[in-house]
Amino acid sequence: MKSKVFILYTGGTFGMKESENGLEPSTWKEIIEYLPAIKNQTYFNHFSSINFTFDTLEPVVDSSNMNPAIWKRIADCISDxxxxxxxxxxxxxTDTLSYTASALSFMFENLSKPIVLTGAQLPIFHPRTDGIINLSNAIYIAGYKRFELTCIPEVCICFNxxxxxxxxxxKSSTNDFEGFSSPNFENLASLEQRIQISENVLPIPEGKELKIYPTFSQKVVNVTVFPGYNVAALQDLVDNKKIEGxxxxxxGSGNLPKDDSWKQLVQTCEKNEVIILATTQSANGRIEIGQYAASNFLKNPIVANGKDITSPAALTKLMWVIGNFEFKxxxxMLSKSLRGEISLYN
Structure with missing residues (x-):
């Protein structure tokens, strides 16, 4: 069975080239020049039963410059x-790949097709690049019909x-080929000599019409508590209604310093309708508000329990929820799983 696969190149290490200012993104045309197998179509002849469409998000970007406006452009390109x-x-x-993957997962409701994000730790021009295998594996997932694989109808990351x-x-490593990990959820698939898909964890499409919610609020902050943290600057943002989340x-599991300034902050957030999405700094595990006395400050209606959500997913979810839905x-929405981003606990 034939498949139709759309490939969108946005930039990043995958297509980086040397310049006087360091590594900079190349165009898709430049990448092909360095890859005779692709240029001469022999690479894609291996996938002869797949019809490919290539597009480039112009101008290509270093992923450190990624932002909600570009997320919307990516989503629009997929939607079209x-x-x-x-x-x-x-x-x-790779630097912001997990943020974009999280953002896209929230933007698309009733997704019934795979959206696979991939990249590379070494540029495609490097003799030891991991880009080729990452792209090849992504083609198998996106072109599932051709390979008689199970459809994975969600936004995913294909890497190593x-x-x-x-x-x-x-993102768990800046230099290992296994650059990404999923600390609180099993992998969707393993692409070794045999492709093994964890069908038991896949969402079941309901056959509803695809909807896109494209708006992200940028009136949010990402705060990591540390010993001696001074709440004053954050309190000022809340007092002056400069942020919404x-x-x-x-x-640990939701603990804060025993300091009245934190209690005051939470109370002011409630007064000014500034939502707190509470998460843990730990990569593994989840928060449990009330397990320790040090978390009692967070027992407030303005606080959403992030459970085991990752940092990129927490930030993009908060931006997305504030951007698209009313305060009430x-x-x-923040406290429940919308796209499988948090685990369901008893």
Whole structure:
């Protein structure tokens, strides 16, 4: 069975080239010049039963420059080609890849096709690049019909023979080929000599019409608590209504210093309708508000329990919820799993 796969190149290490200012992104045309196998179509002849569409997000970007406006452009590009393709691949820089994967997962509701983000730790021009295998594996997931594989109808990250749920992944290494991990959720698939898909964890499409919610609020802050943290600057932002949301990365399972300034901050947030999404600094595990007395400050209706959500997913979810929904609905949406981004506990 034939498949139609859309590949969008956005920039990143995958296509980086040397310049006087260091590594800078190349264009897709430049990448092809360095890859005779692709240029002469012999690489894609291996996938002769797949019809490919290539596009470039101009201008290509270093992923450190990624922002909500570019997320929307990526989503629009996928949306415009959604009905005519079976799967999608987004080639992206690794630094913010997990943020983009999380953002896209929230933007698309009722997704029924795979959106696979991938990239590389070494540029495609490097003789030991990991880019080729990452792209090849992504093609198998996006072109699932051709290979008689199970459809994975969600936003995912394909890297170093692993397929991860996009909003569960974090960048765990700057130099290992296994650059991403999923600390609190099993991999969606393993792409070794045999491709093994964890079908038991995949969402079941309900056949509803695809919806896109594209707006992200940028009136949020990401706060990591540390010993001696001075709440005054954060209190000022809340007092003057300069922000609408805080991702609060607490100690351990939700603990804060025993200091009245934290209690005052939470009370002011409630007064000014500034939502706190409480998470843990630990990569593994979850927060449990009330388990320790040091977390009692967070027993407040303005605080959403982030459970085991990752830092990239917490931030993008908070931005997305504030950007698209009224205040009365936000706490409920932040506290439950919308796209499989948090685990369900008894």
């Amino acid at each position: 080609n959604y009905n005519s393709h079976d799967g999608f691949i987004v080639i992206h820089g 023979d692993d397929l991860l749920r996009g909003n569960r992944a974090i 805080i991702v609060l990365k607490t100690f 609905d936000r706490i409920k």
